[in-house]
Amino acid sequence: MGRRLIYLVVLGLTVSFGARMAPAQGEAPASQPPVESLPAPPELPPPSLASPPSELPASATPPGGAAGTPAKKAPGLKLKGAQAQAQAPSAPVPAPAEEFDPSVAKELAVGDGTMPAVPTPGDPGTAPDLLDAGSKDPLPASSPSEPGEMPVPPRDPNVERSQAPLGASPGALPTPSGAEQNPLPAAKEPPGQSSASIAPNEADELVLSPDRLRTGVQSVGLSVEVKGPATLNLNTPATYKIIVSNPGTADAIGVVVRDALPPELEFLSSQPSEQRGPDTLLVWHLGTVRAGSKQEILLKVKPTKKGQFDHAATVTMRSGAKSRTTVYEPKLKVEQIVTTAKVLKGQTVEYRISVTNTGDGPARDVIVRAKLSPGLRAEDAGGSSDQNLFELSLGDLLPGQHVPLEPLVTDAVLGGEQWCKVDVTSPDVAPGAEESRSEKVVTVIEPKLAVTLVGPKERYTDTIAAYAVTVTNPGSATARNVRVQVTLPVNAQLVKLPSGAKFDIQSRRLTWDAFPVEPGEKEKVNLGFEVRMGGPRLYELTVQAVGDQGLSAKEITSTDVIALADLALEITEDRRVIDVGQLTTFTISVKNKGSKAATKILVSGRHSPEVLIKKTAGTEEPARYKQDAAGKPDNGGFLFPEIERLDVGQEIVLGVQVEALKIGLATCRIFVMHDDVEQPVEDMEKVRVTQAVGK
Template sequence: MGRRYFFLLGASLLIILGPERVLGQTPSPAPAEVDAASFPATTDDLAEPERLPVVEPGKLPERLARPVGAAPKRDDEVERIQAAPGNAPAPAAAPDPAAAAGAGGVVEGGFMQPLDRLPLGKHEVLLSVNVLAPQDMNINKEATVKIVVKNNGSADALGVVVRDDLPTGLEFVSSLPEAQRAASSLLTWSIGILQAGTEKVILVKVKPTQATPMDHAATVTFQAGSKARSRVLQPKLKVEVVQTPSIDKVLKGKAAEFRISVTNTGDGPARDVVVLAKLSAGLSHESGEKNDDNSFDLPIKEIGPGQREELPVMVVDAKQGGHQTCQVKATSPDVVFNKEEAEIEKALEVIEPKLKITLDAPEKRYTDTIASYTITLENPGSAPAKNVRVLATLPVSGQLVTPPPGAKYDPATRRITWTLSQIDPTEKPRTLTFEVKMGGIGFYQVTAEARADNAILAGDKRSTDVQGMADLDLVVRERRRVVDVDGTTTFQVRLRNYGSKEAANVQVRAEVSPNLRIEETAGGPTEPAKPADNNTKAMFPKIDRIQAGKEMTILIKVKVVNHDEKASAGVCRVFVSHDDLTQELEDMAMVKVAEGRRTANAKEPPAAK
C-alpha cells in the first residue's frame, strides 16, 4: 500500500513540474518570439546561392571538383558540344515558350513542363527538405517553424510544391510566404521553379493548444526532366533512265541501251540503296543471264545528299516484236518510297518486218492438163522487209508452161525465183502466177517460200491430185451409103478409150429411124442387145470396163421396111455413157433409101476392119 502511494505521488509531480525540475535540471528557456518584421518581405529577397554545375554522364558532379564561383554549363554549352565535329548537327529551334502552359501544368505534346524549361542532356535534381522547429514550445504561445527546401542538383526543380500537415493540437497563425489552406490543418506552398544550387525558406507561425509531444512534418514534390534535340532528315531518291538511241523504236534483233542514274534530292544520306531493273519478256540482258522475272539489281552502299550515281550502261537485245518495257526502281531503308520519283518505266517499241505467203493451187486435175498457181505475198509486220526472194519449186512430173514475167526458171532444180527489193507494211499484197502442165497420175506438190533480211522466212505448200481420165471416143459408120427398100445394111459402132483411165460401166444404146428395123447385133458384149419399140431401139448389156488405149466394135444390122418420099434416108443414132461422164456421148450414121432392082440385088461391101 505504501509503495503504491509513493508511485502515484511521483507521477503527479513529474506531470506538474516537468522532468527537468523533478530531476534537478535547469529548465530550457522559452523560445524567443520572432518578430514579424524580421521576416523577408518576399521569397525573392532571400539571397540566391550559386547554381550547381551540370552532371555529365559517367563523372562525379562538377560541383565537387570545380573551383568555387565557376559557372555551371548551361543549355547553350550543351548545344555547342552537340554541334562539335563528330556529334549530331545543330538541332532546330525549340518551340515557342508562349505556347507552353504554366509551371506544373500539362502543355501541348503531353509534357508536364514547357520544353524551354527542360535542360539538354543528362541532369539531376537533388532536392532536400529540412523542418526546423523549437525543441520546446509552450501551450497557447506562438512559435516559429522554419521549412528549408534546397536544390543541390545540377538542374532546376520544376513544379515544386511544399505541403505541411499540422499535427493535432497545433494551430496555424501565419506564414511567410502566405500558405494556401486546402483544409484547416493542411498548408500548401507552390514554389514553382527552384533553381539549381538555391534554397527556399518558409517561416510558419504556429500555436500549440495541447500539452503533448508533436511531430511536425513537411513534404515536398517536384518535377524534373531532360530533353535531347535531333535533326530530322529526309533523304529522297529520284531515278532517271535515258534510252539510246533516243527514239523509242528499235528493230528486232538489234540492241538498245538504258543509262540509269539515281539522285538523292533530300537532305540526308540514303544507305544500302538497291536499284532494281526489270525487263519485259521481249528483252534480254546482254550478259545472257536468265531468271524467273527477268530482273537485275545493283546495290549502292550510300548516296549522300545532292549526290548523283551513274550506273553502268544496261545493254539489252530486242528478241520479240511489239511493246516492251524496262522498269527501274530504287529503294533504301532510309527512304520513304515515292513511286512518282523512285520508280520509272521506259517504253520501247520493237519493230519487225514479217512475211506472209499464201499459195493457191487446184486440188484436183487430170493428166495432161494445165494447172494454174498463184502466190500472194504481203508484209503484216511493223517495218519494211528488204531484199525479198520468192522461190517456187515444181514437182518432178510437172512442166512449166512458160516462165512468168520478172522471174527466172532453173530447169535443173525446177525452181522459179522472183527478186523484190522491198515490201512495206502498208503495201498492197503482191501476186505472182505461173502455170504447170500435169504429167502422169499422182500427187503433185508445189512449195513456195519467201526470204528477207534479218532471217525472215515464210513458206507454204499445196498438193494437187492428178487423176487419170477416161476419154472414150464414139464413131458410128455405115457400110453402104444407098440401100433399097427391103434391103439390109450394117452400122459399125467403134468405141475407143484415148484417156489414161479405164472407162467403167459403159452403157450403149441405139435408135434407128422409123423406116429401119434392127434385125440383129454383134460384137461388144457377149449377149445381144434387147430390141424395143418395134425393133427401132436396142439396149446393149452394160460393158464392165474399156481399158485405156483399148477399143471395142459393135455391129448393128438393120433392114429398110418401106419407102417414104419424105423420108429418103435411114438414120442410126448411138448413145454411150460411163462413170466419168455426166452427159451421154452421141454419134450417128445415115444411109440413102432407094427403089430399084440394081440396088436391091447389090451385095454389101465387106465390113471395115
C-alpha cells in the same frame, strides 16, 4: 567587418542544422542551354509580394522575385505579358504593417541578399557559359576510382553504325558535346504547338514534360532550412523563415513545402500566401526552384501555450532528365527513261535508270533490281540471273542525293509488249512504296511471213492444173524484199510464164521478183500459174517465201494425178445419100486414148424413123433393139452387148447396117459408157434418103 562575421556564423549554422536533400543525378552536359522555368502557379501571389519585410535589407530579395517567378531567358528568346514584367529589375517593396521580433530579425540576416553563388543560367558568366569556356562543372562526375561509379554499358556496333553520321567508321567514338557532325537538319517543333501547351499539369506528380527538362545526366541538390527564435514569450507574434535552396546544376521542379504547425503555435500570416490543409497543415507550391537559386517563405505565428516544441517543414520536389532523338524518314524514288516506245525486233532498247533519296534521312545499303521480260536480252548479261534479273548495290544515299546508273542496253528478241521492272530497296525504307518501283513497256514490232499454195487435190493425166500463191504478213512491221519461189515436180510443164517471174528449167524453180508485204490481213500478195500434168502419180509443189531479217515461210501442196480411160468415139457412113429401099452401113470406132484400160464398156445408139437396122457387126452377139414396157421396139433405140475391157490404145470397130424406108434425113446417134465416166461419150452421123427416079 562585423556584418561579414555574422554572415559566416549564420552560414555555418545553416550547414550544421539545415536539412539537405540532394538527389544527385549527375551533371548536365555543357552543350545544352538551361531549361526555362514555367510561370508561377495560379495560387501564388504576384512577384512583388514575395519580397522580405522592411526589416531585412532590400537587396536580400531573391533574384527574379518570389517563388515561381521566371528567371532570365536564354538570349534570342522574347518574353511576353507578365513574364516580361518580371524580367525588369524589381523595385523595393514596402514592408508589411506587422513588426518582426528583433531577435528573430537578427538571426534571419543571413548573407547580404545578393546573387546566389551559382549564377542564373543564360546570363553571361553562368555555369553553362563557364562550362563552355572550359571551366569545371561545380558537381564533377565521379572518377573511375570513386565508389558509386555507373558502369559503362557495352557498345553495340550495329546501333553505333545506325546512329553514326554517314562517312564515320562503325567503331568511331561519338564527337564531344557541342561538336557533333550530323549531316541531317535539326528537328523542328511541331507547328502551332508551344512548350507551354504541351506541358503537363503541375499537379501531375509522376511525369514531367520533356520541354522542362535538360538532356544528359542531371544533378539536383535541394536543401531546406527552418529558422526561428530559440525562445518566445507567450502570445508574442514571431516570424519564422523557411529557406529552400538548390545548389545543384539542374532545376528542381514541382517544389512543395508542407508545414504542420505544432498545436502550441497559432498561424497568423505568410508570404507567399499559404494553402490550408487538414488540421494545422500549411502548403506552399513553389513551382520550380532554378539551379543555383533559393526561395524563402516568411511565416508569422503566435505561441498560445508555453513549453518546448519543434517546428518542422517538409519539402518535396520532382526532377528528371531527357534525351533527344530526331527521327528522319529516307525515301527512295526510282525513275526510268526508255529511248523509244516502239522498236523493231532485232534492234536495241536502252533503259536509263536513276535513283534519288527524296526523304530527309540517309538510306543505307540501297539495292537496285531490274527485271526484264523474256523478249529482252541484256547485251552485257554478266550481272543477270537465270530469271533475267539484274541487281546493283549503291551503298548509302544521303538526303537529296541523285544517282544515275549506267544505261541498261537490251536487245529486242521477241515481238509484242516487253517491259523492264525496276525496284529499289533499303533496310531504312519501308517496302512497297509506289515511287520506289517503276515499269516501262515498249512495243517490239516485227515482220512475219505466211505463204499458202492452193491447187487441185486431184487431176487427170495430161490435164492443166491452176495454182495460186498467197503471201501475207501477220506481223506488225513491213516485210521487205520478199521473194517467192515455187519448185515444180518432174513431168509437170509450166503452161505460161507469169508476169514478173522467172523460170529455171534446170532447177525447175519459178521465182518472182522481190516485193514488200505490209502487215495486215488485207495486204495480201496473190501469184498465180498453170501447170500441165503428166502421167499418173502424186505431184508435190513446194513454195517458199523469204525476206529481210531472216524471214522465211514454206508450204508444200500436192496434187494426185490419176489415170483415166479416155475413150474416143468416131462414126462414119458408107454412103451419104441413098434411095428408099437401099442399104448403108454406119461404122463405129471406139479407141482408148486414156492412161488406163476402160472396163464395162456399153455402146448404144438410136436412129431416126427414115431407116431400119438390118444387122450389126463387131461383137459376138448382134445388137438388139431396146424394148419398152409393152415389148415393142423403143423408137429406134438399140444396144450392143457389153465389152468387158478396152486397154490403153486399143480400138474396137462396130458396124450397123440400115435400110432406107422413106424420104428424109436419117440420123444415127451412138453413146459410149464405161466405169470411169458418169456421162457418156456421144457422136452422130447423118444420111439423106431420096426417092429413086422413075418410081
